[in-house]
Amino acid sequence: MLEKSHKYVTCSTCGARKNALLGGLCSDEVGNIDSQKSCNYYKKNQALFLEGSFPRGVYCINEGRVKVFKRGDEGKEQIIHILKAGEMVGFRAMFSEEPYTVGAETLEESNICFIPKEDFLNLMDNNAALRNGIMKELSKELSHRAEFITNMAQKSVRERLAFSLLLLMKVYENEPINLSREDMANFVGTATETLIRLLKDLKEEGVIEIQTRKLIVLNQNKLIDIAGGHYSH
Amino acid sequence: MLEKSHKYVTCSTCGARKNALLGGLCSDEVGNIDSQKSCNYYKKNQALFLEGSFPRGVYCINEGRVKVFKRGDEGKEQIIHILKAGEMVGFRAMFSEEPYTVGAETLEESNICFIPKEDFLNLMDNNAALRNGIMKELSKELSHRAEFITNMAQKSVRERLAFSLLLLMKVYENEPINLSREDMANFVGTATETLIRLLKDLKEEGVIEIQTRKLIVLNQNKLIDIAGGHYSH
DNA sequence: TTAAAAAAATGACATTCATCACCTTTAATT
DNA sequence: AATTAAAGGTGATGAATGTCATTTTTTTAA
Numbered sequence: 001m002l003e004k005s006h007k008y009v010t011c012s013t014c015g016a017r018k019n020a021l022l023g024g025l026c027s028d029e030v031g032n033i034d035s036q037k038s039c040n041y042y043k044k045n046q047a048l049f050l051e052g053s054f055p056r057g058v059y060c061i062n063e064g065r066v067k068v069f070k071r072g073d074e075g076k077e078q079i080i081h082i083l084k085a086g087e088m089v090g091f092r093a094m095f096s097e098e099p100y101t102v103g104a105e106t107l108e109e110s111n112i113c114f115i116p117k118e119d120f121l122n123l124m125d126n127n128a129a130l131r132n133g134i135m136k137e138l139s140k141e142l143s144h145r146a147e148f149i150t151n152m153a154q155k156s157v158r159e160r161l162a163f164s165l166l167l168l169m170k171v172y173e174n175e176p177i178n179l180s181r182e183d184m185a186n187f188v189g190t191a192t193e194t195l196i197r198l199l200k201d202l203k204e205e206g207v208i209e210i211q212t213r214k215l216i217v218l219n220q221n222k223l224i225d226i227a228g229g230h231y232s233h
Numbered sequence: 234m235l236e237k238s239h240k241y242v243t244c245s246t247c248g249a250r251k252n253a254l255l256g257g258l259c260s261d262e263v264g265n266i267d268s269q270k271s272c273n274y275y276k277k278n279q280a281l282f283l284e285g286s287f288p289r290g291v292y293c294i295n296e297g298r299v300k301v302f303k304r305g306d307e308g309k310e311q312i313i314h315i316l317k318a319g320e321m322v323g324f325r326a327m328f329s330e331e332p333y334t335v336g337a338e339t340l341e342e343s344n345i346c347f348i349p350k351e352d353f354l355n356l357m358d359n360n361a362a363l364r365n366g367i368m369k370e371l372s373k374e375l376s377h378r379a380e381f382i383t384n385m386a387q388k389s390v391r392e393r394l395a396f397s398l399l400l401l402m403k404v405y406e407n408e409p410i411n412l413s414r415e416d417m418a419n420f421v422g423t424a425t426e427t428l429i430r431l432l433k434d435l436k437e438e439g440v441i442e443i444q445t446r447k448l449i450v451l452n453q454n455k456l457i458d459i460a461g462g463h464y465s466h
Numbered sequence: 467t468t469a470a471a472a473a474a475a476t477g478a479c480a481t482t483c484a485t486c487a488c489c490t491t492t493a494a495t496t
Numbered sequence: 497a498a499t500t501a502a503a504g505g506t507g508a509t510g511a512a513t514g515t516c517a518t519t520t521t522t523t524t525a526a
């Protein structure tokens with residue numbers, strides 16, 4: 001749990017940065033960013049940016065987890081991506097020179113830094129390795145989304161749930177998965193009631209354990225099996 | 234219809250290039266690319282590249298249309314994107330340094346140029362405007378895919394069909410939409426039979442006209458209305 | 467600690483849509 | 497032109513899953 005007292009994190013000592021996109025910066029560059037960035041405490045369910053607003057910079061998660069989502073016609077959220085400490089949010093929209101087409105919100109108390117657009121773009125212009133890293137990142141994300149689309153089109157909800165749980169295991173690393181049923185349903189792309197029923201099935205099959213809202217995966221291989229779509233009909 | 238006799242297109246005279254990503258090149262750059270690229274005739278349903286193979290360069294559509302798709306666990310295609318003349322295919326995978334996670338195939342006879350990876354990356358390194366254009370392109374595509382995912386999760390097949398037809402109108406410009414029912418179903422993300430039934434509905438409602446396999450939109454506003462999701466229930 | 471609010475869970479039901487089987491039309495090939 | 501293959505289309509059926517109503521549990525706030 002994050003202390004309520006806001007701690008200001010410097011990039012130079014930021015542990016999350018080390019093996020992330022900004023991990024390869026030289027000390028000059030780090031210093032420069034440090035002098036321009038701000039660092040903020042976010043409580044749970046607080047927005048980083050809204051769909052439709054204009055990008056002014058990028059967000060760097062020092063601690064906490066963030067959901068990126070899009071609202072459908074009836075206002076229902078579809079979660080596109082869940083990010084954890086060390087990852088960056090919102091740089092996609094900076095290149096498009098258009099308003100955000102998705103929103104971002106914390107899933108828990110978080111510590112998140114903000115780098116103004118100008119500074120980040122300057123940094124990119126002068127650092128080919130960073131540019132390549134970002135290109136790579138964008139490409140991989142495109143690939144993930146193609147898979148996401150295919151899953152949505154062809155897999156059953158049960159299969160998608162298994163697939164999502166495998167993704168969430170990575171996001172929550174060794175901790176229990178800690179998402180509201182509604183968020184989880186909005187990630188899987190189903191109704192909350194359906195999600196709850198399917199979680200119950202998995203629990204009864206011994207694949208997961210449920211402690212009120214926290215969820216522990218007991219049998220990852222079974223999940224892989226289910227997600228793969230070997231359904232007999 | 235494209236003549237079977239293969240015509241070699243030069244970038245310098247390529248009409249499709251003008252208002253596309255490579256539209257801003259100087260004559261030196263164009264000459265350089267021209268000397269390295271190849272230009273090939275593709276018949277209908279011919280693969281540009283396969284899922285799993287390794288990217289060796291980018292493809293530039295001079296004439297024709299191309300589908301980009303991913304196969305699900307049972308081998309069923311999900312079409313992610315349909316591209317037309319002037320657009321480029323396959324540069325996403327070049328940055329990821331990983332094999333293609335999607336495949337690409339012509340939907341009709343096409344004329345498509347190939348720029349080797351080396352040359353394209355060199356060009357990018359020395360041309361900041363091109364780099365920015367590509368970043369922008371990647372970002373927009375990410376945005377499209379977020380919308381695609383949301384549509385798949387929240388819209389009915391009828392709504393998605395209407396949405397897809399609106400997209401296809403842009404791909405086919407003033408021409409009738411000319412896709413097999415199977416491809417169209419794989420784009421919408423539904424079974425071929427369901428797609429056929431829903432097309433019939435739209436025909437009976439006077440929204441579209443069907444000439445064997447060609448499809449003409451008669452009432453675009455109605456499609457927009459349907460796609461928007463104003464369904465009464 | 468209790469009351470109120472929010473989240474999770476369960477049941478009943480309706481509907482969409484995939485599937486299978488089959489038929490018809492169009493396109494390709496000899 | 498005739499034959500075959502492929503694509504388009506139709507009908508019947510059932511399972512998956514969304515929706516609505518209600519209850520139970522957990523969390524939050526008084």
